[in-house]
Amino acid sequence: MSFVRRHWLSALAILLSIVVFLVPFAFIILTAFKDQKQSALLDFSWPAGNHLWSNIVEVVTTRNWMLLTAFINSTILTVASVTLLVIFSAMVGFVLQRRKTRWNGLIEFLILAGLMIPPAVVPTIWLLQGTGLFAKLHGMVLIEVAYSLPFSILLYRAFISTIPRELDEAAIIDGARPADVFFRVILPLLWPVTVTNIVVQSVAIFNDFTNPLYYLPGNANATVQLTLYNFQSQYNTSYNLLFTNILLITIPPLIVFLFFNRQIVAGMTAGAVKG
Amino acid sequence: MTQAGTAELATPVPTLKRRSPYPGWFFLPAAIIYGVLFLVPTVASLYFSLTRWTLFNSTFIGFDNFAQFLREPFLIKGLINTVLYAVITSSLKVILGLLLAVLLTSQVAARGYLRSVVFFPVLVSTVGVGITFTVLMHPTNGMINEGLALLGIKGPGWLTNPNLALFSVALVDVWKGVGLATVIYIAGIVAIPKDYYEAARIDGATKLQNFFYVTLPLCRPATVTVITLSFIGGLRTFDLIWAMTKGGPGFASDTVASVIYKQYQSGFYGLSTAGNVVLFVLIAVLVVPLTMLLNRKEGHQ
Numbered sequence: 315m316s317f318v319r320r321h322w323l324s325a326l327a328i329l330l331s332i333v334v335f336l337v338p339f340a341f342i343i344l345t346a347f348k349d350q351k352q353s354a355l356l357d358f359s360w361p362a363g364n365h366l367w368s369n370i371v372e373v374v375t376t377r378n379w380m381l382l383t384a385f386i387n388s389t390i391l392t393v394a395s396v397t398l399l400v401i402f403s404a405m406v407g408f409v410l411q412r413r414k415t416r417w418n419g420l421i422e423f424l425i426l427a428g429l430m431i432p433p434a435v436v437p438t439i440w441l442l443q444g445t446g447l448f449a450k451l452h453g454m455v456l457i458e459v460a461y462s463l464p465f466s467i468l469l470y471r472a473f474i475s476t477i478p479r480e481l482d483e484a485a486i487i488d489g490a491r492p493a494d495v496f497f498r499v500i501l502p503l504l505w506p507v508t509v510t511n512i513v514v515q516s517v518a519i520f521n522d523f524t525n526p527l528y529y530l531p532g533n534a535n536a537t538v539q540l541t542l543y544n545f546q547s548q549y550n551t552s553y554n555l556l557f558t559n560i561l562l563i564t565i566p567p568l569i570v571f572l573f574f575n576r577q578i579v580a581g582m583t584a585g586a587v588k589g
Numbered sequence: 590m591t592q593a594g595t596a597e598l599a600t601p602v603p604t605l606k607r608r609s610p611y612p613g614w615f616f617l618p619a620a621i622i623y624g625v626l627f628l629v630p631t632v633a634s635l636y637f638s639l640t641r642w643t644l645f646n647s648t649f650i651g652f653d654n655f656a657q658f659l660r661e662p663f664l665i666k667g668l669i670n671t672v673l674y675a676v677i678t679s680s681l682k683v684i685l686g687l688l689l690a691v692l693l694t695s696q697v698a699a700r701g702y703l704r705s706v707v708f709f710p711v712l713v714s715t716v717g718v719g720i721t722f723t724v725l726m727h728p729t730n731g732m733i734n735e736g737l738a739l740l741g742i743k744g745p746g747w748l749t750n751p752n753l754a755l756f757s758v759a760l761v762d763v764w765k766g767v768g769l770a771t772v773i774y775i776a777g778i779v780a781i782p783k784d785y786y787e788a789a790r791i792d793g794a795t796k797l798q799n800f801f802y803v804t805l806p807l808c809r810p811a812t813v814t815v816i817t818l819s820f821i822g823g824l825r826t827f828d829l830i831w832a833m834t835k836g837g838p839g840f841a842s843d844t845v846a847s848v849i850y851k852q853y854q855s856g857f858y859g860l861s862t863a864g865n866v867v868l869f870v871l872i873a874v875l876v877v878p879l880t881m882l883l884n885r886k887e888g889h890q
Contacts, residue, residue, distance in 0.1 A: 324698035334764070335706045338721055341732060356730040402622070405615040413611035421616070428627060430872055432825050434634030434865045435849060436858045440644050441630050460626035463619055482610050492612045521714045523828040528853070542716050543832070553724065560717040567712040575705060 342564075345557035353554035369558040377533065381559065384536045390451060391537060392520045395458040399466055400511055402459065404504055407470025408496055412479070428464035435528050442529060454530045458519050466511050473507040474500070513574045517567055538563045631869075638863040647859070654863035663840035664848060664864075670755055671844040671871065675823030677759045678766070682819045683812060685763065686770025691804065693771065694778045704775075708768035715765065719832025722761045723748060748834055751841035758833050758842055762826065770815045777811025778804060813883045820879065824872050845871065 337358070345353050346369060347361035374381050410421060438457070439448060447453025477500065485495045501508075523539040530537065542559055638654055640647035658664045693704050710718065725732045726747035734744030747757040785803050794802065827846035830836060836843035836851065843851075845868045852861035 321698070323692075327692060327697055327703060328699055331703055331706050335710065337732075338725060341725065342717075342721055356724055356727055356732070357735065358732050398618075398622075402619040406619045409611045409613070409615040413609065413613075424623070424628070428623065430821055430876060431631060431869045432846070432865065432872070433627060434630045434862060436642070436644075436853055436862045436865075437630035437633040437637055438626065440637075441626070441633070443644070445625075456622055457626055460622045463623050467619070486610050492610045495610050496615070517712050521712075523714075523716045523832075527850075539714055539716050542714070542720065556720065560714070560720060564713055564717060567714070571705075571709055571712050575708075 342557050342560055345553055346561045348554045350552050350554050353552070353557070356553065365554065366558070369554050370562070373555050373558045373562065376555070380533060380536060381538070381541050381562065383534065384538045384541045387451060387535060388520055388537045388539075391454055391458065391526075392516050394452075394455045395462070395519050396512055396516050398455070398459050399462050399515055400508055403463055403466035403511070404470050404501060404508070405496065406463075406467050407474050408500055410467070411471045411474040412482070425464045425467055428461075429468075433461060433525075439528065448529065449531055449535060451530070451535065454526060454535075457525055457529055458522070461525070462515050462518065466515065469507055469511055470504065473504060477503055509574070509577055513570055513577060517570055520566060634862050634865050637859060638866045640859045642859040642862070643856075644858060650859070654860050655867070657860065658863060658867060663843065666840050667836075667843040667845050667848040668867070668871070670842060671824055671826075671846070671868075672875070674755060674759050674762075674826060674844060675820050675875075677756065678762045678823040678826075679816055679819035681759075681763045682767055682770040683815050685767050686774050686815055687805075687808075687812075689767065689771040690774030690778055691800065694775055704771075707771055710765045711768040713765070715828045716832045718761065718765050719829050722764075723833050726757060749838060751838050754834050754838060754842040758830055761833065762823070762829055765829075766819065766822070770819065773815050773818075774808060774811050777808035781807045813880075816883065817876065817880055821872060821876055824868070824875070 341358055344358065344361060347364055347366045349363065349365045352359075352362050406421075410418060442448035442453050442457075445453075447456065481499060481503075482495055485499045490499065521539060522537075523543070526535075526537045526540055527543075530540075542556075542563065637647060639649060639651055641650050641653075642648075658668075689707060693700055693707075697703065726734075728734060728744070728746035728749050731744075731747070733747065737744040745753055748754050781804065785807065786799060789799055789803055825846060826844060827850065830842060830844055830847050831850065834842045836847040845864055849861050849864040849868070852858075852864060
């Protein structure tokens with residue numbers, strides 16, 4: 315009885331997962347293969363011919379190779395932000411976990427505030443304009459770092475508490491300067507949580523739509539998420555191109571998923587449940 | 590201070606404090622970036638929300654912006670929608686996430702495949718998901734309604750019906766985000782010691798009793814995490830709403846975050862900033878008591 319029921323449940327789960335999760339993705343892929351006329355029907359049908367390549371060429375070259383520029387911008391933004399984020403948040407997480415002072419309470423409060431409080435948009439724009447960082451890629455990098463710091467620090471702090479203090483002391487007795495203790499002894503040991511941080515934050519920053527929309531206006535500065543939005547208003551009916559664009563910008567997260575699936579899941583849960 | 594004093598007394602090395610292996614300057618880079626780009630604007634928003642503001646000069650007008658927020662029906666609508674959206678998405682994520690996690694930690698076939706397929710949407714672009722579901726939810730040509738027509742059901746105008754638009758977007762949000770809730774619950778369930786289930790088995794517990802008396806209470810920390818994360822996320826939601834309905838039809842699916850963007854776009858910077866202040870007061874008023882309540886009950890156990 316339970317044997318039959320278990321398999322019945324498995325079959326149902328697989329069937330539901332196909333309808334609910336795979337069909338929408340299949341729809342994206344199928345539409346990307348269609349020509350404009352067939353894609354306008356919006357139906358779930360087999361493409362009449364293979365138009366994928368011509369769609370890709372058109373999407374990439376549209377508006378002066380905007381998608382290419384956007385991919386370059388998004389890559390720079392993601393790599394630069396995540397690099398700074400990893401180093402700075404590991405430094406904070408380390409000292410915050412190791413050294414107990416009366417400032418710790420305040421720092422922890424600020425971290426929680428950063429997780430909860432939505433950024434004040436227009437005052438930030440006013441500040442960015444005042445410092446000459448508005449609509450600049452490096453300004454956007456600093457914004458992404460500022461907004462992602464609290465979560466990264468929490469992940470690092472939870473992990474650093476598992477590294478024994480004796481290690482720091484041994485390094486100091488061997489004559490290491492404080493910066494050496496961190497950069498040459500501790501930072502390499504943080505590698506597992508660093509990978510989690512890199513994966514989680516790069517996916518979040520690559521997929522960020524709202525912040526570039528506010529702080530990084532202008533076609534020359536477009537990130538991949540914004541091309542999607544610009545594209546939609548310009549080609550309201552060219553669903554084949556729109557979905558080819560969606561398909562192209564889904565490739566980086568797909569690669570991340572294929573390589574780090576297990577790691578993301580393990581790291582996120584460790585951080586989320588402990589933090 | 591006293592600590593430093595005793596340290597100096599106990600050891601003959603006067604430079605001990607300066608050579609602490611945990612240098613305070615490690616806080617500096619993060620503190621500067623976070624302080625300048627997050628804290629300063631947040632504090633400034635408290636002042637600018639009380640002004641009529643053009644970015645170049647501001648006139649102090651007291652609480653007029655907030656009064657306008659409470660007067661305009663569409664702004665009130667945005668406020669109600671925000672709370673409704675957060676409640677719907679977080680409660681659905683808790684229920685579905687828990688059920689999926691129970692299923693995916695059991696002896697179900699193709700477990701690895703199911704885990705992956707549920708989690709993948711978490712990584713995909715929110716705007717891309719929004720556009721895809723806007724097309725799938727098209728009232729006449731959309732795949733969802735064509736599928737329902739095959740079953741003889743006449744599907745509604747998911748995004749064109751003002752009474753339904755907000756719920757449709759919320760459902761898509763759940764579709765995209767339930768994978769994260771599931772993963773957190775899986776971690777919570779896996780951490781439950783097997784002894785509890787063995788004891789329950791000896792007592793002759795049914796599967797349902799196992800769930801309600803063992804699994805559910807013991808994965809409470811996971812529940813707290815899922816509720817807090819998805820509730821805050823729901824209150825701040827913008828990109829999915831913007832990609833799918835732009836707050837429409839009319840103002841039917843406007844949330845505080847989309848109102849903030851619309852006011853910013855039309856140049857009402859003071860009002861937009863007041864929207865920001867309203868949003869973080871809303872988050873503080875709802876989330877702080879919620880987390881306190883959830884954590885207190887946990888302590889009692």
